[in-house]
Amino acid sequence: MTSNTPILKAQAIQKSFDGNTILNGVDVVLEKGEIIVLIGPSGGGKSTLLQCINCLVIPDDGQIELEQQPIDFSNKQDLYRLRQQVGMIFQEFNLFDHLTALDNITIALRKVKKLDRNTAEKRARLELEQVGLGEKGDLYPAQLSGGQKQRVAIARALAMDPKILLLDEPTSALDPDLIGEVISVIKNLAAKGMTMIMATHQISLISTLADHILFMENGQIVESGTPKELLAKGNVNKTQGFCDRLNELATGEQ
């Protein structure tokens, strides 16, 4: 782990929907270049936590600081600025259905970063090539496979030069034979030093990429540590058990 000052600090995040507590005082501290992996059973609050971090869902209580700057949840400009700096990858891709792969990327460059069309397109093509889709720029989302859609979504987020990337189960909606292409893109990002928080059930991402694992259950972080600490042989804890089951599933499939 690096010893920089944290790039992102989320403290005592609380969120409930209709009286159901989804997040109950969650703390996350992320350093530059670090990769945190969130694991745990469905409904444990992983997605909500990620959405709270870039304020797609406004926390009921708690504090978020990006580079030591606290975010004022009631100030829209603050929220827009936060989201521009924190990229997000969704399980369901959320590509804009009416725009080509290229325009999916250029729209935010043009409307948010105010780049002119040419500059935006150049940047977008570059990002598409980075994820191996240089030829697919003119296709619409419906003409792409799931894996290709997710790679476009990653290119779209990266084009905004985010300081942090949040990935919410990026491979969970994909057919097994399409997962590989997305994993290799994510591994590439990690190799380039991208700072990430990722919720995933993908055992190969957990064990190879994580600098830090957070195990979430019932809206709380119940275990936290490096993969070495948590996944060492002979350890008995929730993370270990969970990963063992994922492993069994993964080997069972082959």
Next chain:
Amino acid sequence: MDFSPFYQELFSSLNRGLLMSVALIVPSAIGGVLIGITAGCLRAYGNRAVRLLGNGYAAVFRGTPLVVQLFVLYFGLPNLGIYFSPYAAAVTGFILCSGAYQSEYIRGALLSIKRGQYAGAHALGLTHFQTIFWIIIPQAVRRAIHGCGNEIIYLIKYSSLAYIVTCLELTGEGKTVATEYFRFTEVFIIIGLYYLALVTCASFLLKIIEKRLYIPGFGHK
């Protein structure tokens, strides 16, 4: 080939009426769509007060006969010191009535767009207004286009009510000739053919617009 005086008068009247009809329909269709998009957005996204206002507008103009609306505009408003020419009264009535129906199609289309599209846009830093303007409306228009086109075709036909406020278009001109010669059946059949031609042209234009807005695979999920 020489037409009898009856047909000469009929066709010159109907052609004059046709021009008036087109002059009524085109601005009404465009205005109706614009009002429909605006009112549809306000009804889908506005705060309580705005929504109430939008819903009230739609309820009144969808809930009362167009004839009544035209009467009020042309014969009622002068009592309040507001005077419309027959043409202005007709176009205003058509725009307001058509807009109310269009707003319903647009509102439905807006509400059918999945949350993920908003999340995707917000996550990139687009403001709420930018998200609606650049991401949601372009998709909603494509979903609403068939309904909106249908409403425009209705509009072409209810434009015949303009003669009620003494704006003589196809039906009004035809009716005058028919009364003069007492030959209603053939006159109204010919008027019908004129409308059929108008609707055919409009359908053709709508097809072209649909083609231009077509996106492979859009809406087939």
